[in-house]
Amino acid sequence: MTRLDLTHISWTQTLLRSRWPQFLLRAITLAGFVFTIFAGLFGSVVGSHNFAIIFVWIAWWTALKLFFIPFGGRSWCSICPIPMPGEWLQNGGILQPCGKGIGLGKRWPKAMRGSWLQAGGFLMVGLFGAVTLTSPLVTAIVLMVILLLALILSLVFERRSFCNYLCPIGGFTGLYAQVGPVEVRVKDADICAAHDEKVCYDACPWGLYPLALKSSANCGLCMECLRVCPTDNIAVNLRPWGSDLGSKTKHNLDEAFLGLVMLASALVDSAIFLGPWGQLKSAAYAIGSLPWLLFAGVFIVVALGILPGLYIAAVWASMRLGAIKTTLRQSLAQFSQLLVPLGMMAWIAFTISFAFAKFSYVLPVISDPLGWGWNLIGMSGTSWVGQSTSFSLLLQVVLLAVGLFWASRVARRITESVKQALPLIAFSIIFSLSMLWLLIG
Amino acid sequence: MAPQTCRRPDKSMESKALNNATKRLWKRWGWIFLFAVSLLLILFTPLPIPSNSPADRNIRIEASMFQFSPGELKVNQGDRVTIELVSTDVVHGFSLDGYNFELKADPGQTATGTFIADKSGVFRFRCSVACGNLHPFMIGKLKVGPNLLLLRSIALSLLAVIAALVSLRMFPDQQSRYIK
Numbered sequence: 239m240t241r242l243d244l245t246h247i248s249w250t251q252t253l254l255r256s257r258w259p260q261f262l263l264r265a266i267t268l269a270g271f272v273f274t275i276f277a278g279l280f281g282s283v284v285g286s287h288n289f290a291i292i293f294v295w296i297a298w299w300t301a302l303k304l305f306f307i308p309f310g311g312r313s314w315c316s317i318c319p320i321p322m323p324g325e326w327l328q329n330g331g332i333l334q335p336c337g338k339g340i341g342l343g344k345r346w347p348k349a350m351r352g353s354w355l356q357a358g359g360f361l362m363v364g365l366f367g368a369v370t371l372t373s374p375l376v377t378a379i380v381l382m383v384i385l386l387l388a389l390i391l392s393l394v395f396e397r398r399s400f401c402n403y404l405c406p407i408g409g410f411t412g413l414y415a416q417v418g419p420v421e422v423r424v425k426d427a428d429i430c431a432a433h434d435e436k437v438c439y440d441a442c443p444w445g446l447y448p449l450a451l452k453s454s455a456n457c458g459l460c461m462e463c464l465r466v467c468p469t470d471n472i473a474v475n476l477r478p479w480g481s482d483l484g485s486k487t488k489h490n491l492d493e494a495f496l497g498l499v500m501l502a503s504a505l506v507d508s509a510i511f512l513g514p515w516g517q518l519k520s521a522a523y524a525i526g527s528l529p530w531l532l533f534a535g536v537f538i539v540v541a542l543g544i545l546p547g548l549y550i551a552a553v554w555a556s557m558r559l560g561a562i563k564t565t566l567r568q569s570l571a572q573f574s575q576l577l578v579p580l581g582m583m584a585w586i587a588f589t590i591s592f593a594f595a596k597f598s599y600v601l602p603v604i605s606d607p608l609g610w611g612w613n614l615i616g617m618s619g620t621s622w623v624g625q626s627t628s629f630s631l632l633l634q635v636v637l638l639a640v641g642l643f644w645a646s647r648v649a650r651r652i653t654e655s656v657k658q659a660l661p662l663i664a665f666s667i668i669f670s671l672s673m674l675w676l677l678i679g
Numbered sequence: 680m681a682p683q684t685c686r687r688p689d690k691s692m693e694s695k696a697l698n699n700a701t702k703r704l705w706k707r708w709g710w711i712f713l714f715a716v717s718l719l720l721i722l723f724t725p726l727p728i729p730s731n732s733p734a735d736r737n738i739r740i741e742a743s744m745f746q747f748s749p750g751e752l753k754v755n756q757g758d759r760v761t762i763e764l765v766s767t768d769v770v771h772g773f774s775l776d777g778y779n780f781e782l783k784a785d786p787g788q789t790a791t792g793t794f795i796a797d798k799s800g801v802f803r804f805r806c807s808v809a810c811g812n813l814h815p816f817m818i819g820k821l822k823v824g825p826n827l828l829l830l831r832s833i834a835l836s837l838l839a840v841i842a843a844l845v846s847l848r849m850f851p852d853q854q855s856r857y858i859k
Contacts, residue, residue: 285812372812512803514820516746519813523745595805596815625776626803632722635832639839646843656844663840674832678801 241475243425245464254461254474257333260316268319271381273607278378282609286621288374289607292599294381295371300593302411303585308479311418312411315458320384321401324392325443335441343396346403352492356409357499361541363406364503365534368510368522398443401458412455413496414582416482416575421454421475422463429471438463438472448472453482455493480644483575485652494570497577498549501669502541504584508676512591548665549577555661560654573662575652576645580666583641584673587634591677595624634677642670707849714842721834728799728824733757740764742771742784742806745813754796756824761793772807775821781807799824 244250253259270293278290285291306314326332330339363370370376388400401408424430430438430449439447441462448463464472509515510522521529553569564572598621605617612618649662736758741748742765754760764773766784773782773790777798784790806817 284809286809286815368813372815511816512818514747514750514803514818516743516748516750516817519745519816523813592815599815625774625805628777628800631828635828635835639832639835642836643839643843646840647847650844650847659844667836667840670836671833674829674836678832679826679829 241473241477243473243475245470245472245474250474255465257465260461261333263317264319264322267317268322271319271385275378275381275385277608278374278376278381280608281374283374284609285372285374286599287603287606287609289603290374290377290381291372292603294377296593296596297600300589300597302407303589304593307411307414307418307582308586309419310459311415311420311454312458313418313420314411315401315408316460318401320388320405321392321398321443323385324389324400325398327389328392328397341393341396344394346395346399350403352403352490353409353412353496354492355404356406356412357492357496359404359406360409360496360499360503361538364506364541365537366525367507368519369525371511372523397445398458402444402456409496410500413493413500413578414585415454415457416578417480417582418454419476419479419481420459421451421477421481422448422457422459422461423451423473423475424448425471425473429469433469437466437468441466452487455482480579480648483578483648483651487575489571489574491567491571491574494549494574494577495546497574497581498546499541500581501577501584502537502545504581504588505545505669505672505676506537506540508588508591508673512588513676545669548668552661552665556653556658559658559661562654572652573649576648576662576666579644579648580641580669583637583644584669587637587641587673587677590630590634590637591626594630595626598622598624631678635674638670638673638677642666710845710849714838714845717838718835721831721838726827726830728756728827731755731757733759735759735761737761737763740773740819741767742773742817743767744769744811745806745817747773747804747806747817747819750819751822752819753822756796756799758796758823759793760796761791764790764792769810770808771810771817773804774807775804776802778802783808796821796823800828801826 244254274290274294277288281288281290302314328339328341328343329335330337366376370380384405387404391400391404392398427449436447439445442448443460443462444456444458446457446463451457459474461474464474510519517529518533521527521533524530550566550570553573554566556573557564557566557569601615601617602619602621605615605620606612607614645666646659646663649659649666650656653659653662734755736754738749738752738760740752740762762773762780762782764771764782764784766786766788768786770783770785773780773784775781775794777800778794780792780794782790782792800823802821802823804819804821806814808814810817
């Protein structure tokens, strides 16, 4: 398949090889992160007037889904500030590893590997989302806890264990980075195989060996392998969307679980935040109350019962219609690929539905980030109610149709016949129609 | 003589291969054309809307943190709709997507306004006065006539599935182990 290696272009190679551009971007995001915590703790309690809410849940969350992942895979991870302090201690240096760092360097427990905990974390975000997404104080506390957790874990465990196994956003971006248009791969496998010193593996904060890279799910695009490779054998490719999906790629059961949690979260978030059901919103907001417990119960039944049940039924039916004998576990893992385009397009459609309406909050909050009555750029008080235009509605429809088209193609590519693909396509249709009903129904 | 007898079948095979390639190309473009036309028809074909004689409708909506009650309204296209917005706690607003219609009700007070529901479809209405943390998501739904966009979307979804299956047959994927 067609690839464009960015290391063959001199200016992109310079940009990628140098640690400075990335460091500067990370310094900016770290400063923004610290300021967000400050704004959440000391700014206005009204979410729509506070930098913490608008920048985290409207600007950044939107940018992640509409820009970073679709056009850069895990590119956000390469400039994410959360693991920075821990990494400085591990490396014993700020810009690059210098001597022996601090930390026990233990390996992450085998039983807790995979994306199970990330999926669980994402479920938690959904369960407490109505408060986290609207309360500046809670947002600040959550960000502080994440920063502290990442720091502590980096002192106990090796490399980016927090990002690899715990970060819910890492799980989200990793899952959908498989269809992103960027990948790090080796140029010539023979050169790597003949090279005894695996400096790239030692340098990789994600614990990956570039020669073995088949998927971009776990590669955080930090470019350390590119910087340390003595033979200039690392390629940073622009590739067609969806390159990690197909009958030849290997997938695990935790990906199926993560993919299903993402689909369920997209459905539940659409119902809470875009639906006309006031009681559902109140229930999701009143954490600890009886209505919230009911809401949490329904959410968990949808995420862990109904949707996985439908998926298992579709996979089982598909297995029955195929000639090649596999176990249910293998098929659940292998067929989980169709959840990736389906989920990514659903999240983009969901984001379009509120981003268009709510983006007017961004400039006013730059003008008055703490809600203290400032007017730094003369834009305070310029936010308007915002509305869904007919263009935004049509765009959501088209995005969901593209998701279904893509998922159907993937379903057909990973099965033996159209007949075998049909149950998987039926599952995709049910999900897409549910999203359609929630977004434009 | 031998070269001549060899060349004849070569030429005919070449032209046969060329013919097949041209046919395939025409077939592919035919499918693309068919899907493009179907897409346009699904999205833009005017559909008959059941005509009901316009009526006057009075709808009372109670606004409280963070819900409108009722949250879903249904009227016919052309109806003259009068909204009575009653706020039961703090100040709330009512702003209707797609219509230039807005109301604001003080606590315990009623605000009234009228508009003609001349556009069909489903429109969100939102609270337009910051009323608390969930204010940006205080949303209701007004249905004017049948939801044609939803019907078109369902048809589009089915077209997407058919297009996906046909596209793999027309443009076989190199990665696929199974597609011939």
